[in-house]
Amino acid sequence: MAFRTENPATGIVEQEFTSATDADVTRAIERADTAFASWRKTPAADRAKALAGVAQAFQDRGDELARVISTEMGKPFAQAQDEVALSASIYQWYADHGEGLLKEETLEVGDDAKSVVVTEPIGVLMGVMPWNFPQYQVARFAAPNLMLGNTVLLKHASICARTGELIEEILHAAGIPEDAYINLFVSTDQVTTIIEDPRVRGVSLTGSEGAGAAVATTAAQNLKKSVLELGGSDPLIVLDDVDMKETATTVATARMSNAGQACNSPKRILVPAGMFDEFVQTVVETVEGMPVGDPLAEGTKIGPLSSVQGRDDAVSQVERAVEQGATLHTGGRALDKDGAWMSPAVLTGVTREMDAFKEEIFGPVAVIYSYDSVDEAVEIANDSDFGLSGSVWSKDEAKAEEVARRLEVGMAYVNEHATTKAGLPFGGVRRSGYGRELGRWGFTEFANTKLVRVAG
Incomplete structure (x- = not known):
């Protein structure tokens, strides 16, 4: 799979990118798994502060980010600017609401025991992202999960490699640890290898029905959660x-x-x-x-x-x-x-x-x-x-x-x-996929909703 910027307005290849080796993939999984132990323990307020920094960077670098979208996949510049602004709003929403979504909930079930539900991260996640909204769809996946305390491996579409690099750069500069979010130029076979690894706990894909079915099959065979946002004929x-x-x-x-x-x-x-x-x-x-x-x-x-x-x-x-x-x-x-x-x-x-x-x-x-x-x-x-x-x-x-x-x-x-x-649920039914992104619904797709009960 060749990762490159081929300007669809001209047909000219403007930049090519080096694909990850199998050894690179192994190291990335190790790094993300190791980072999870510390990132999950980072105070929620600090994780929120980092996401707020991401949102600010998207605003500050809006024209630059929009220009890359237009060059990579052909979206008119004004529409690309709108996408960047929407992406910024998603990072900001989880920065503003993430701590509240993590609050423990006490259950009243008619006995003297103490029953509490806590929301915890589950570990390393794999994200497979498409080209049509290359920054918004990454934000939809990455923002809630980084706020929750999961770590992320991200494969972007092969024609949006520069966008993938820029997002990683912005997240790291804002305070997301380098090993908590890793952009990877990997093949379909390498994605399968990543999903199969026992240290990877879930996968989210936005893309075609075929790609979704393949990812869901691998996830199911390895007893892992998957979220799919596929096609539509609205x-x-x-x-x-x-x-x-x-x-x-x-x-x-x-x-x-x-x-x-x-x-x-x-x-x-x-x-x-x-x-x-x-x-x-x-x-x-x-x-x-x-x-x-x-x-x-x-x-x-x-x-x-x-x-x-x-x-x-x-x-x-x-x-x-x-x-x-x-x-x-x-x-x-x-x-x-x-x-x-x-x-x-x-x-x-x-x-x-x-x-x-x-x-x-x-x-x-x-x-x-x-x-x-x-x-x-x-x-x-x-x-x-x-x-x-x-x-x-x-x-x-x-x-x-x-x-x-x-x-x-x-x-x-x-x-x-x-x-x-940012606060509205996004997702479909039938062959449009399953699971939800955004809002409080997207926050708990890859969470451990844990019951803690103390007998009275």
Whole structure:
């Protein structure tokens, strides 16, 4: 596995990185295991202070960090700045709330005994991170676990190696011990070796279904906890009382954010039949009006995809949908220039018999469906192997909430989609994975919830 920065806007390899040897992996596990003994005993206030320092560094170095994101995986600079700010807020949230989450809880169970629950770390953890939100997704995993007192081995995506180095640098400078957080340029086989090591107590992966299944299998065979955040094919249901143009414009913008490369992007847009044609036309006009270009240029709304392979996969999915009978209203083609460029697309007429109905399209492709009743919309929305998040849009918030509660997802929204905040749980059901990150829920995924009982 080659770790390198290949700028997706140009196709030029700008930097290459040296992969870890098996001996490097062995030493890293030893270091992290040894560090756990002292890091877990470090006062919670000191661990919180270090995380607050990380948050401040992300704020102070925001433009630098955002520029690396844009260069490595093509995210428009303004969107990359937003990601850096979100990452900073996660480190700060755990710095602010971590000590409270560690407080002992006394249980009243109707006898004279003293029953106390304490929250303790479990040891060395392995994190396998993706490229699409390269700083936010590391923060989601690292911040709560470092606050808890676990130590971390981190494998970043091969195209985000510089981001991996920068995060490690910032954490160490802020006071996280060098052996408590170790960035590793390792292969898939080496990840398996790490998970199998008895000193490693758990693994968290954000990535594809295939990668998740492989990691979960290895973890299960070794009786270890795993948390998976995998794909999604999020439904977005528009009810018939919305401001059509405003909603269509908002939805189109949401779908094209990060060139559509988000697990929780609204990939299936469900619209009442009575406003379908006008809604589609507005989405098409909005998408065609979004500047596609250099992710570092001011005003760019859609950059390249993260890689040529990713671009080719998305284009192939659009072409196959059209071959199977879908209607392509705009875009969907590879652009004839160096890099991983694709014209953003809008599809309609996708039916259950087509591949695009079940697949996750990880690119700038809006798929719009028509429905005749709310019950039908909910049925279509829930007819998916995925279950990450979904949303309902309406002026009638009570009605929208009732519909949102019917969605079989881990996160249901009304009049917004994919909102992420440090204190909110993040995760899905079905083939979108299991476990939760962020907030108090993410804090205890890799914790020993220990009962201490003293007989009266």
